[in-house]
Amino acid sequence: MNQFPDFIEAKHGGATIWLERSLFGPAMMNSLANPDAIFAAPDCVMIKDQIKIRVARVRLPAAQFTAPVYVKRYNAFSWRYRIQSFFSRSGALRSLRGAAILRNAGVATASPLAAVEVRLWGMLASSFYLSKEIIAAKTADPYWLENLKTISGKVGLHRRRR
Numbered sequence: 001m002n003q004f005p006d007f008i009e010a011k012h013g014g015a016t017i018w019l020e021r022s023l024f025g026p027a028m029m030n031s032l033a034n035p036d037a038i039f040a041a042p043d044c045v046m047i048k049d050q051i052k053i054r055v056a057r058v059r060l061p062a063a064q065f066t067a068p069v070y071v072k073r074y075n076a077f078s079w080r081y082r083i084q085s086f087f088s089r090s091g092a093l094r095s096l097r098g099a100a101i102l103r104n105a106g107v108a109t110a111s112p113l114a115a116v117e118v119r120l121w122g123m124l125a126s127s128f129y130l131s132k133e134i135i136a137a138k139t140a141d142p143y144w145l146e147n148l149k150t151i152s153g154k155v156g157l158h159r160r161r162r
Contacts, residue, residue, distance in 0.1 A: 007096070007114075018096060018115040023064070028114075031060060035116050035128040038071050051077050053091075057133065068133040069113060076124045090117050092127035099131070110134050 007018040013033040031038070038044065041058050047070070048055040054073040059066070074091030089097070092115040099112040110131040118125045151159055 006100075014118055014120075016117045016119070018093070020111075020113050023113060028060075032114055032116050032128075032130075035071065035073070035118075036126075038128075039073070051075065060130075070110065070131050070133060072129045072131075074127045074129070076126055090115075090124050090127035092116060092129040095129040 006021060008021055008024045009016065009018050010024075010029065011017075012029045015033050015035070017029065017032050019028060019032065038058055038060070039046075039054065039056055044056050044058040046054070046056050052075055054075070056071050057068045058071060060069050072092070072095065096112050096115040099109055102109045110133070113130040113132060114128075115130075116128040118127070
């Protein structure tokens with residue numbers, strides 16, 4: 001039974017892909033079969049690049065909409081994490097599940113588009129979560145710099161902590 005009813009689960013190449021039904025098609029499946037290639041796209045803007053997680057904003061030519069997409073890559077960065085992956089969901093599937101929980105509870109969130117897992121011999125190598133951009137929203141860094149950093153004193157300290 002599919003745990004994400006709005007998504008189609010399919011294997012393509014070495015990846016398992018959960019794709020929003022309206023996007024399902026050969027072009028999108030091919031682009032998600034090698035999700036690392038998305039980060040090499042000329043219009044890719046890197047938002048976060050750390051050992052555990054990479055986040056980028058990019059337009060997907062295979063998608064039928066023009067808004068940018070956020071792609072989050074969860075790296076399988078340690079052997080402990082890889083061994084644990086036999087018994088737990090990937091970061092991408094946890095994100096997809098979290099978005100479904102928020103949507104069902106009526107909480108506004110970015111629309112999930114896809115989750116991708118790449119496993120080798122059953123062990124997680126990497127996973128990817130794709131969601132639509134929320135138009136006119138700010139990511140945390142610009143919000144912090146433009147709205148919170150300029151507030152001084154105790155008021156600023158408390159607002160930043162909150």
